[in-house]
Amino acid sequence: MTFLTISGSGSRWGWSALLFLGVLFLSGSSSFLLADALDTKERQLADRIQAEYGARAARRVIDWRLLIQRANAEQWSKQQALEETNRFFNRQIFIDDIKLWGQNDYWASPAEFLAVGGGDCEDFSIAKYFTLREMGFTDESLRLIYVKAINYNQFHMVVANYATPSSMPVILDNLDPVLKPANLRTDLVPVYSFNGSHLWLMKAKGQGQLAGSSGRLSLWSGLQKRLSAQNFNRPILNLDN
Incomplete structure (x- = not known):
């Protein structure tokens, strides 16, 4: 697998607040996280998800927000953040877009992905990417990589983390739960990669492949x-039914 290196509010507590308390108690998280976990935007998000998708959906979203709060409050190492993020999202259900959304291709936001409780490879990867960004990973250190999964004979998406611009990236994947450097993922053939700022062409066997006009990038937009x-x-x- 050949990868390019990188160049260059109110005082009233509602339902969500009580659920945050329950999650903290059940998970054994320290109580000092409570203030961050109950910020206004997250309470509003939890209430909205509960109203639109149900209580189980809200619980998943709250668990996600607590994951990010813990990572930042406890100052997790990059390795721990990668492992915990990969593990958290890989618990969700894999399901094709046509079955879940009635569309051939739909890229869900992290909140949508967790609210519905599942998605396809793009949804797993997008949720991991945005979560790692909230944990302090720079955009330059992360890429969403569109690949060909040889063992499944289908296109697939993974997340790559570059510890340094010239380092071999580590791959986060819902097909293989173990974090591995890209050179050990011989089952993946890269096609193109992107992050919040840029699009890169990935080279295989010395040949580049244009992807700038790909319809899939309109899904990112x-x-x-x-x-x-x-x-x-x-x-x-x-x-959830």
Whole structure:
């Protein structure tokens, strides 16, 4: 697998607040995390998810926010943050977009992914990418990589973390739960990669492949617009039933 290196509010507590308390108690998290966990935006997000998707959906989203709070409060190492993030999202259900969203391709936001409780490889990867960004990883150190998964004979998406611009990236994947350097993932053939700022062409056997006009990148633009507008869509299938 050949990868390019990188160049260059109120005082009233609602339902969500009580659920945050329950999660903290059950998980054994330190009580000093409570203030961060109960910030206004996260309470509003939990309430909205509960209203639109149900209590189980809200619990998953709250667990996600607590994961980020713990990582930052406890100053996790990069390795721990990668492992915990990969493990957390890999617990979700894999399901094709056409079955879940009624579309051939839909890139869900992290909140949508957790609210519905599942998604396809792009959703796993996108959620991991945005979570790691909130944990302090720079955009330059992360890439979403579109690959060909040889063993499955299908296209796939993973997350790559570059410890340094010239280092071999570590791959986060929902197909293989173990973090591995890219040179050990001989089952993956890279096609293109991108992050919040740039698009790269990935080279295999000395040949580059253009991807700048790919229709899939319009899905990334659509996702960014929905994130900015805080728009959530509803799936055609309820995975919690």
